Amino acid sequence: MAEYLIFLGCVIPYRLQSYEISARRILEAFDVKLVEMPSFNCCGYPVDPIDHELASLLAARNLCLAEDLEMDILTLCNGCFSMLNKTNRMLKEDRGYREKINKALGKIGMEFKGSIEVKHLVHVLIEDIGLEEIKKAIKRPLKNIQVAQHSGCHLIRPAKYASRGGNGGMEMLKELIRATGAECLEYEDEDECCGNPIIGVNEEIPLQLAREKLKHVRAVGAQALITVCPFCHIMYDLNQSRIERKFGLKLEIPVLHYPQLLGLAMGLQPDELALNELRVRPDELLKRIIG
């Protein structure tokens, strides 16, 4: 089966081990071999607004490490996926920019060659494992479970870089959800941003955006919201009680990482998937699934 260099990024090890634990558990079950990065630095995304060239260099250093090992990169975070994938594609396509970046990379004895690919967990599930194999692995089909998806901006935009072959957009996560037997409900403004990237300078707007999203999800009667990005997850799970207090609402929508939902459908136990680490307790949902 496939083999990948896993790029964890910063947010997952710092705040969201539940995503890493559940993702590793699932990939292991499908025999996807993960190799740890030999050395690490931030993907570059948070540096882009300050210094685009440095952001490209930080991304390129990670790409060069993967090129040395002749391995493709797998990310769990939308931000890391977007930054690494976009930089990889830009450096492959734009010779002038590649020369500029390679000149600076020369100072640390590296050179971008353009020999690897960057994929998000969602792409690996769809392209390498495939929906048919996933369906075969389902031991506990999630019948009578209705959820909503939030793919997150950096998995689906800009389309020029985010789409891979025939794959792109929110349909990828929707199909993965349907593969578990659950119904994926549509709701208003499904592709709207979670707002997290600006929470460091303005809390008001992201909390407002997250409130609207959660209200739309609740309005269609979804029993959970499914994410594939740590930033989005933080906005909807970690900040949900804050949003409830601030706006005087009751939302109580569990927010699961997709591999947690898939793991439950594959018959794994909640503790194997770190479901106890979620802030919004998914007790009702678990009762429906496990009994």
Added chain:
Amino acid sequence: MVYSMSQKEEFEVVNRVDPAFKRAVSGMHGAEKISLCFQCGTCTAGCPISRFNDFYNPRRIARMIQLGLKDRLLSNDALWLCTTCYTCIDNCPQGVEMAYIIRALRNITVEERKVMPTIYKQMLSNILKTGYVYVISELRIKRRIQHGLPPLPKSDSKQIAKLFDATHISDILERAETFDRVD
């Protein structure tokens, strides 16, 4: 209403305009197509932020660049409200990549005015020190072991420092003034 300016007012307006600014912006990576914007407003229509802030209107920002209103653009903290959702990029009929143009404006502000939001200064300093955006606590690292997760990869701070020096951001980072919030 017919609005007429006094000679003094006209002089002030012209003085505040920098005709070379459009070229400076279009020289930045990703911002090359700024001249193609014909003001249709599709970017603003799809922008999740515009409705919260009067200044933050991508269509208007594009026009201000074209007109050379450099000072008014760079002195407004609202530039830091873009969430990089990239909706404007996917929706633009002219292929103008507004989110990258906002990024270019932020980069120019940092370089010329030596100012940035506090959070970015913290994040960049952390990357320089640890490779990560955060300083990950011992407790977290211990919990990884308890969960049976592999150890975190380590940074190479010498290499990272060389990359910071390569773009000369190190000098700016030390001296840069900061602000905490954008309202």
